[in-house]
Amino acid sequence: MKASMDRRSFLKGAGTLALGGLIPLNLIEVAFGKDNPQNFTFGYISDSHLTHIKGTQFVRNWDHGLRRAVAEVNMMDPKPDFVVYGGDIAQLGKKEEIDHGLEMLSAIRNKMHYVMGEHDYYLDLGKYWESQLGPQWYSFDHKGVHFVVLNSILTYPDWTYKRWPSARERMHQMARLDNPQGSPFMVGEAQRAWLQQDLAKVSKDTPIVVLSHSPLYKIYKGWNFWTEDAEQVQALLQPFRKVTVIHGHVHQVLYNQIGNISFYAVMSTAWPWPYANTYTQAKSLVPKLTVPMNRADPFHERDATGWTSFDLANGHVDTHYQLWSNTDRTVAFNMRDGKPEDTVYQPEDQRIPPQTQY
Numbered sequence: 001m002k003a004s005m006d007r008r009s010f011l012k013g014a015g016t017l018a019l020g021g022l023i024p025l026n027l028i029e030v031a032f033g034k035d036n037p038q039n040f041t042f043g044y045i046s047d048s049h050l051t052h053i054k055g056t057q058f059v060r061n062w063d064h065g066l067r068r069a070v071a072e073v074n075m076m077d078p079k080p081d082f083v084v085y086g087g088d089i090a091q092l093g094k095k096e097e098i099d100h101g102l103e104m105l106s107a108i109r110n111k112m113h114y115v116m117g118e119h120d121y122y123l124d125l126g127k128y129w130e131s132q133l134g135p136q137w138y139s140f141d142h143k144g145v146h147f148v149v150l151n152s153i154l155t156y157p158d159w160t161y162k163r164w165p166s167a168r169e170r171m172h173q174m175a176r177l178d179n180p181q182g183s184p185f186m187v188g189e190a191q192r193a194w195l196q197q198d199l200a201k202v203s204k205d206t207p208i209v210v211l212s213h214s215p216l217y218k219i220y221k222g223w224n225f226w227t228e229d230a231e232q233v234q235a236l237l238q239p240f241r242k243v244t245v246i247h248g249h250v251h252q253v254l255y256n257q258i259g260n261i262s263f264y265a266v267m268s269t270a271w272p273w274p275y276a277n278t279y280t281q282a283k284s285l286v287p288k289l290t291v292p293m294n295r296a297d298p299f300h301e302r303d304a305t306g307w308t309s310f311d312l313a314n315g316h317v318d319t320h321y322q323l324w325s326n327t328d329r330t331v332a333f334n335m336r337d338g339k340p341e342d343t344v345y346q347p348e349d350q351r352i353p354p355q356t357q358y
């Protein structure tokens with residue numbers, strides 16, 4: 001059976017789930033042999049933006065998104081090897097928000113790995129997050145793949161330490177999307193030095209998967225869909241044969257190939273952002289090979305939100321977007337062309353036109 005058939009089987013299951021509610025997902029892996037120990041799957045939930053109101057009150061709509069993703073990830077069949085949370089658990093970095101998120105995520109019956117988002121960080125510079133979840137950057141190995149988790153949302157020390165009268169004000173400034181007072185994200189020198197050391201002990205044939213919050217390339221500076229030292233990070237990854245970067249933050253289906261590196265974004269459980277190239281204020285670098293999301297209704301609260309699962313076979317990833325209130329998508333690495341391909345919408349005649357922005 002060909003890989004495309006497997007994907008259809010998977011999508012069929014996912015579609016049934018979206019409609020019926022409680023039918024487990026089917027994730028059928030036949031492409032490289034079901035028993036091939038190199039194949040594995042992991043789930044990815046991101047950008048829940050849980051928002052504390054007062055006391056025990058939270059914005060219920062965002063709570064609902066995370067709860068739904070947790071329930072669906074728990075129904076994955078076969079069970080994923082682990083689950084990643086891609087950052088922005090909180091909206092304003094509050095202890096209450098992080099606690100609330102971790103309480104909900106504690107229902108996941110899997111090993112978890114966490115990535116730091118700017119909404120988790122800029123109130124106390126990641127201190128509470130770190131006290132609950134451990135280091136802000138680290139690496140681990142799984143079935144022959146080397147995973148690296150980075151904190152990509154740091155910025156210039158002057159902006160972080162000197163510019164704002166209070167921690168709360170700093171957090172509010174970084175929480176805005178189109179804020180001219182913001183500051184570009186970066187991985188920073190210390191972490192790049194650590195990354196270089198970490199990768200020095202990894203063979204060049206080992207597949208590398210980097211998990212970051214912001215994209216490790218430059219899409220649109222005005223919205224901070226951007227990592228200032230992206231090229232320097234990419235240079236450290238350049239010697240490896242199979243490199244994938246998975247990121248949150250952009251709240252949309254987005255993928256790209258730069259040199260040897262494949263990039264995939266995951267969706268938010270809270271709200272979708274439009275594509276930066278639908279606005280004309282500044283140059284946007286939305287990759288040419290990205291097929292825009294067929295977002296039918298920008299004002300539908302759940303359109304183009306959801307969660308994501310990844311199959312890792314032969315060291316490259318297939319990305320399954322489980323979109324709520326929209327058609328599921330699969331973006332898979334095409335071995336022949338050497339880049340990610342949207343297997344559902346790539347052919348022109350199969351595309352549903354994206355919305356026209358207001």
Ligand SMILES: [Fe+2]
Binds near residue numbers: 049087250268
């Ligand atoms: Fe976010």
Ligand SMILES: [Fe+2]
Binds near residue numbers: 118248249
């Ligand atoms: Fe973010």
